Amino acid sequence: MTGRERILAVLAGHKADHIPCMPITMTFAADILGVKYLQYVRDHRIMVDAQVKTAATFGFDYVSTISDPTREAADLGAHIQWYEDRPPAILEDEALFADKSVLAGVEAPDTIAGGRMEDRVRGIELLRERAGKGLFVEGWVEGPCAEGADLRGINRLMMDFSDDPAFVHDLFDFTLQVAIRFAAAQIQAGADIIGVGDAAASLVGPRIYKEFVWPWEKKLVDSIHANGGRVRLHICGNTRRILDGIGTLGCDLVDIDYPVPMDQARTQTGPQQTLAGNIDPVRELRDGSPETIALSLEALQRQAGARWIVAAGCEVVRDTPHENVRAMVEFAQTHEAIAMA
Amino acid sequence: MAQSKELYEAILNGDAKKAHAVTQAAIEAGTEPMTLISEFMVPAMDEVGRLFEEEEYFVPELLLAGRAMKSAMELLRPLMTASGEKLSARVVIGTVKGDLHDIGKNIVASMLEGSGFEVIDLGADVSAEAFVAAVEERKPQFVCMSALLTVTMPAMKTTIDALTNAGLRNRVKVLVGGAPVTLRYAKEIGADGYSENASGAVGLVRNLLAEA
Numbered sequence: 001m002t003g004r005e006r007i008l009a010v011l012a013g014h015k016a017d018h019i020p021c022m023p024i025t026m027t028f029a030a031d032i033l034g035v036k037y038l039q040y041v042r043d044h045r046i047m048v049d050a051q052v053k054t055a056a057t058f059g060f061d062y063v064s065t066i067s068d069p070t071r072e073a074a075d076l077g078a079h080i081q082w083y084e085d086r087p088p089a090i091l092e093d094e095a096l097f098a099d100k101s102v103l104a105g106v107e108a109p110d111t112i113a114g115g116r117m118e119d120r121v122r123g124i125e126l127l128r129e130r131a132g133k134g135l136f137v138e139g140w141v142e143g144p145c146a147e148g149a150d151l152r153g154i155n156r157l158m159m160d161f162s163d164d165p166a167f168v169h170d171l172f173d174f175t176l177q178v179a180i181r182f183a184a185a186q187i188q189a190g191a192d193i194i195g196v197g198d199a200a201a202s203l204v205g206p207r208i209y210k211e212f213v214w215p216w217e218k219k220l221v222d223s224i225h226a227n228g229g230r231v232r233l234h235i236c237g238n239t240r241r242i243l244d245g246i247g248t249l250g251c252d253l254v255d256i257d258y259p260v261p262m263d264q265a266r267t268q269t270g271p272q273q274t275l276a277g278n279i280d281p282v283r284e285l286r287d288g289s290p291e292t293i294a295l296s297l298e299a300l301q302r303q304a305g306a307r308w309i310v311a312a313g314c315e316v317v318r319d320t321p322h323e324n325v326r327a328m329v330e331f332a333q334t335h336e337a338i339a340m341a
Numbered sequence: 342m343a344q345s346k347e348l349y350e351a352i353l354n355g356d357a358k359k360a361h362a363v364t365q366a367a368i369e370a371g372t373e374p375m376t377l378i379s380e381f382m383v384p385a386m387d388e389v390g391r392l393f394e395e396e397e398y399f400v401p402e403l404l405l406a407g408r409a410m411k412s413a414m415e416l417l418r419p420l421m422t423a424s425g426e427k428l429s430a431r432v433v434i435g436t437v438k439g440d441l442h443d444i445g446k447n448i449v450a451s452m453l454e455g456s457g458f459e460v461i462d463l464g465a466d467v468s469a470e471a472f473v474a475a476v477e478e479r480k481p482q483f484v485c486m487s488a489l490l491t492v493t494m495p496a497m498k499t500t501i502d503a504l505t506n507a508g509l510r511n512r513v514k515v516l517v518g519g520a521p522v523t524l525r526y527a528k529e530i531g532a533d534g535y536s537e538n539a540s541g542a543v544g545l546v547r548n549l550l551a552e553a
Contacts (some may be wrong), residue, residue, distance in 0.1 A: 027492065081441065086492045089441045092465075154444055158401040159408070162355065203444070207401035237520075241396050282491065282521045317491040317521070 003061030008134040009337070011230065011252050011274050013307055020061040021310045021329050024274055027086065027318040029054040036085045041067045044123030052130050059329045062136035065123045072142050072178050073150045075115035076106065085091065092224065095153035100167050108177040111185040121189045128190035136193065137328035138232065139186030143198025144216035147175035154200060158322055161208050172216040180223045187229040193252065194224050197234045202237030209242040221249050236314050243268035258313030263303035271340070275304055278313040285312050286320040290327035298333040306338045345372055345381050348413060352385035355405025357412040364413040375418040375426055382410055386455025390540035394518035400444065406456055407451025414454065428459040430550055431481040435467035437496035449485060452539045453546065469496070469503035474519060476509045483546055488519040498530040514549050518542060
């Protein structure tokens with residue numbers, strides 16, 4: 001089986017020759033190619049070279065265009081702080097919607113307009129060309145809550161849930177429209193799956209998640225499906241108290257970050273949900289050894305059962321020893337992916 | 342004191358306007374600032390921390406409680422300055438150079454302030470030189486540093502080295518935290534303490550003060 005076939009089989013609940021391996025790499029991939037991260041995030045050709053080389057070096061089943069959370073915000077005109085060798089960030093003091101009234105006058109931008117969103121779309125086209133049908137190709141969008149946090153400022157947004165609920169819904173309606181357009185362009189460019197990064201959602205509890213976040217995530221998931229795409233939901237952090245809701249979104253793949261016990265994730269999302277994760281990227285994958293990593297993955301496999309994909313809970317950090325990454329891949333490659341009973 | 346009990350409830354419920362109003366009323370009724378802090382504000386923030394650990398409260402509730410607590414402190418601080426009353430310890434806190442993530446740091450700052458410590462928040466993207474200057478000028482007992490990215494964690498060591506080079510290292514306890522930071526890393530860089538969450542950070546400061 002090719003990596004793409006392997007992932008598609010597991011997403012469908014079928015048997016595969018071995019468990020797929022889909023770890024998120026960003027700065028780690030730039031280091032493999034020997035480029036500064038600024039080059040990686042600003043030129044899709046470099047990102048594609050780095051992803052293809054990293055996947056080939058370690059035997060990953062997929063390549064991804066995830067890079068940083070600022071592509072949409074940059075095209076909307078937000079002030080971006082650039083760094084030579086780390087991901088760009090958004091200055092909260094200068095957030096685009098620090099003044100709430102600005103939202104009413106802004107429209108969702110065109111994806112293909114020569115900006116950072118188009119750069120990612122071109123990256124997908126090139127990955128599709130370079131990877132052929134051998135590797136699974138992943139696009140990426142910011143989820144409605146994460147993009148809302150990027151544009152409003154995360155500290156302000158956390159207060160807005162209580163201070164101005166109507167504004168939050170207006171904000172998420174806007175960020176949803178941005179995400180829908182961006183995802184559609186990436187699907188058209190050949191993305192097999194769209195990663196939806198909604199990290200800020202792990203900061204809220206079940207009440208706020210249900211009232212403010214879930215409805216907009218659901219609309220995004222449904223839209224991506226309607227446009228012929230698949231969805232990988234990635235919420236960094238502790239999602240234990242919102243997993244019940246996450247399990248009802250209809251995502252094709254849900255990433256579980258390391259603070260969540262995998263057996264709890266399986267129980268809460270149900271046997272039909274394909275899960276990825278969730279080895280601790282720092283304490284286990286970086287600081288552990290090939291032996292401890294294999295032991296951790298064995299335990300995760302027991303807890304996750306069928307419909308499980310090997311990955312770190314979040315990004316593979318840049319100084320992770322290569323033998324540890326190889327140990328993670330080797331585990332996947334030496335264990336059969338079982339079909340749903 | 343019934344009004345003061347309302348201060349406890351207002352902080353717990355994240356109601357800044359009410360916290361401000363009941364504090365004003367309590368002051369006018371003659372309640373001492375330190376009484377309000379130690380008997381109502383600190384217990385309220387302790388309860389907020391407990392509810393966070395129990396996963397009953399989340400980041401929005403923590404930030405709202407912190408805002409309510411600050412709205413009360415705004416009224417109390419000038420009175421304490423005028424009467425010469427001092428809080429139990431002074432803490433300088435910031436997210437390290439190159440890192441703009443401040444929500445975890447903000448929560449720790451709120452919890453420390455609500456626990457009766459004087460907190461000097463230097464913000465995010467704070468250089469080693471700025472930490473050193475703050476220690477020289479404000480003479481805190483503690484320096485707390487936060488980082489959310491593995492790529493910015495080395496700035497914690499840079500800051501500790503800068504404190505050492507400035508001859509200030511022995512004057513302060515240095516505490517570190519943030520998602521990728523580990524106890525092992527804290528020990529490697531010579532920090533005095535590490536906590537994986539805000540409540541733990543408060544406990545750490547209290548324990549180190551008790552040992553001093």
